[in-house]
Amino acid sequence: MKKHIVVLTGAGISAESGIKTFRDADGLWEGHDVMEVASPEGFARNPELVLNFYNERRKQLKDVEPNQAHKDLAALENDYNVTIITQNVDDLHERAGSTAVVHLHGELRKIRSVGNENDIKDFTEDLSIGDLCAEGHQLRPHIVWFGEAVPMIEEAIEVCQKADILVIIGTSMQVYPAAGLMDYAPEATPIYYIDPKPAYMNNNRVHLIEKSATQGTKTLLELLKA
Structure with a gap:
């Protein structure tokens, strides 16, 4: 049975495609x-x-077009069950080939x-x-505008609760409720956090990859193969 990778993405992954934040x-x-x-x-x-x-x-x-980070995440579906939970309102994950995308903030x-x-x-x-x-x-x-409910948050929580591996890419981890999703991952689930300037996390199971989204996903793929 394939392992389930859950990926939380924010503006940093789309910025490399030219979408401003x-x-x-x-x-x-x-x-x-x-x-x-x-x-x-x-x-x-x-x-x-x-x-x-x-x-x-x-x-x-x-x-704009999907960048290599979007494409690398889509390619993970060859070996894993992958669910992407994104704060982004663009469709670059889908255009890159990802088939299970939860949009927290709308489309x-x-x-x-x-x-x-x-x-x-x-x-x-x-x-x-x-x-x-x-x-x-x-x-x-x-x-989903500021002050409005986030209708997909319950589905996102359920997905995180079933994660075998959790990946966080290009998000400040400051915007709630999205920032709290990692807390729902099982205790044994490793967490990879890809960001050139990652937020401080007092959590010893978080593996920091201090790189851009495109460079960081390349490193992630190498770590997963090891």
């Missing part, structure tokens, strides 16, 4: 305060700004009704004010 330096995301474009309050104040912001992010996705290429959070549809074009669901409600990006 708002946590790098000034707290701005593409020139906007994140609360303007990533909160229910921001959407209520200026829905057109928010819709246009995510339209631009959706367009940007068409110009750029999906939209949902403001009147029914379970009315979710695939979407790749521009979304505008006046674009309505079948029940007449405005459509919005399928993104």
